Amino acid sequence: MGGSAVVLAPISGTDVPEVGAYLHHALNPRLSADQWARSMVPPWPSEAPNHGFHLRSDGRVVGAALAFYSERPVDGRVERFCNLAAWCVDDEHRSQGLRLLRALLGQRGYSFTDLSPSGNVVALNERLKFRHLDTATRLVLNAPLPSRGVHLTTDPGGMASRLSGTPRRILEDHLGAAAARHVVLDVDGEPLYVIHRKDRRKRMPVFATLLYVSSAELLPRAWNRLSRHLLAQGALATLVEDRVAGWTPPGGVVLANPRPRMFRSDALGAADVDYLYSELTCVSW
Template sequence: MAEVRRATRDDAARVYDLIRSSTLRNAALPSEARARLFEPVWGGEEDYYGYVLEAEGEVVGFIGMLFTRREIAGAMRKFCELHSWYVKDEFRSESLMLLLPALSIKGMTLLNYTPSPEVYEISRKFGFAELEQEVLRILPVPTPGALRADLRVETDEAAIGSALTGSQLRIFEDHRGLDCRHFLVRRRGRSGHLYAIVKKMRVTPRQPVGRILYFSDEDRLVDALGWLRLYWSLALGVQCLIVDRAQLRVGARLPFAPTVAREVPSLYRSRELTADDLRVPLYSEPLLVGYALH
């Protein structure tokens, strides 16, 4: 009979072997990347990293849990992101044994940024709500704003870090060194700045896109977007930019930015936070190990 227990750092190699043979979209992750999921990160204090399903000494199932802490609306909150839920075919009837411990966690918001269609359906039955439902596909089409010459972009991380303070500096430091790009955008003759984090990813092998993960000021982003849509597309070598439609109040009015429904929405479950509190997809498992958020 299979048994469920907490996954510790000692299980990293066996979990890697299990997931590598799975049909999960992150199955091809190298062992070095998956090993990061078995280390404390971003303020997580728990000493385990999910649960394994074990039968006769063999790991036959796994659900990953990335524990993090981050500031939301001025208060530090605890999060548990579920990922990499997989069970071998002959043990599928026992899959829920892995999910139930996660559902019993108290005082944390549960997240799943990349659920499969099957995991989505199961999670909805257990009280998960939709998070990101639609994205804007911002095309690199020249608009009148593309002609402006008053914008300056800083990409040197040392210079960016020295210009940031408070929560922006914390976000920068927490995501420095990951597979994403940091930009500080200033407008000549105007004080202040726009700080943004953008990640190049691939929706398909031949469709690279730039995912706008974070922006410090919506008004400044929209003001500069006519120019940035071209600059970022060229700098990253992508076909378009992607951002959660709900993150931009003016999303419906942006030119050449069609709305695209996610095939499978991301999910959350929380007693205290709403979807609008969780729009920014930072501090996430896809970012930590380097694969697409959707």
């Protein structure tokens, strides 16, 4: 089944509601169709050619692969990124699924990231010359720890007033991203900006994952206050990747099998890849 009756096309703005409804019933019903649709349109400015690609059979959506695009400064030049996101195809059209991936990777001039591959996708990415990022991760319990000289704000205006340069631009670009949670900590007069997301492990939505830390030097001094904040937000533990934090919190457990994250680029190395402007900041699965 499937065959020539299945039509491949970019996801345009007019397709977004239908694709959102499809992902709601076919991939993750915890997100409503409207939440999926809103997640697909990122808040940052970008010359995105599409929102990914989708498959239709007899006019009905039967598969989709989302993409998030951005233009990022790297070593004084602008690099274009395409983040591969949710990928789902109906069982009866499973043989058509690779068409979606080929369409995305066939777009020239991009560095590609896949920051949440699972199952057979990891091996497939390896065959397609994706490389693994070092995702060494420590799981650290959050606690109401004492802290002095550190003040915290989550108010958008208050955060913006404390930041400048690249951190200020990142805040402005991600304030509307559905999965990104923001906090600015004042550490003896110096601002530390942290983006985190709520995550699930073993079906339990009680974890925070750090996605961005503006200063590895300030993080150790602010950790107690940040940990207390995350606990108050319902996160019993925080997943801290070495490559994100640049520092290892005391205690905790090193994960034997951290989640893989991958990239493919002719121009960039692993150090040039982060988790911003991506599915991780936009989709609250």
